[in-house]
Amino acid sequence: MKYGIALFPTDSSISPVELATACETRGFESLWFPEHSHIPASRRTPFPAGGDLPKQYYDVYEPFISLAAAAAVTTTLKLATGVCLVVQRDPIQTAKDVATLDRVSNGRFLFGIGGGWNAEEMENHGTNPKTRFSLMRERVAAMKAIWTQTKAEYHGKLVDFEPIMTWPKPVQKPHPPVLVGGGWPGAAKRAIEYGDGWMPIYIPRHLHKRIPEFWDAAKTAGRDRSNLELTIFGMAPDADEIARFAEAGASRAVFMLPSEPAEKILPQLDKLAAIAR
DSSP states (O other): OEEEOOOOOOEEEOOOOOOOHOOOOOOOOSSEEEOSSSOOTOSOOTTTTTSSOTTTTHHHOOHHHHHHHHHTOOOOOOOEEEEOOGGOOOOOOOOHHHHHHHHHSSOOOEEEEEEOOOOHHHHHHOOOOGGGEEEEEHHHHHHHHHHHOOOEEEESSSOOOOEEOOOOOSSSSOSOOOEEEEOOOHHHHHHHHHOEEEOOOOOHHHHHHHHHHHHHHHHTTOOOOOOOOEEETTSSOHHHHHHHHTTTTTTTTEEEEEEEOOHHHHHHHHHHHHHHO
């Protein structure tokens, strides 16, 4: 089992640089930063977890810049988006962002992606929430073409461009792992179709039932644990629970920490590192 740390970096939290250094020193495998370009003031879409939307969603840093800063002060720590909202991003530019970060980190990037939940945020980017998953599929396919072809082109219903030349190409071949975030059954099926892994949020009673179904669906599609990774995002700091998920085929547990200053985060990292050990 590999262990990661996730946190919304903000101007009032521990910095990406200090957090990355602390994670690598303590032996964590990966560091995950989420993405929200903005939060529309209308707040029409309710927060999926219920209640008021936490301030960190408004304040979060841009993930690729934050992860590049983390890459500059580490050598082994993997840098990951958890998740990148590709439905709100231009695929040609995002492909370059991913490849560049993979280059400057010497092949340490994990591309966690998701379709998002905030409808008006998507709409501000010109995305129709009702077709966002079709859009995500096409944008990922287009980016794979860009990462792997000298003269890349893509022709879909929602993404279309003639042959282009763009570098750099990623260090990792054929490209950084694409880990699809979200729940069962939608995100799991998307991961099996075009991802390198599924990344569900930790909901224990639900997930314990669904993981066997996920592996059965993967097997039917010709996928298995050799080419499809299961990451549990927001994992509880419970050794027995982690062991249970490992037995079910999970290979990575990511702990979510609050957006707080270093004096509060570092002791929590020590406790999580002890559990990981």
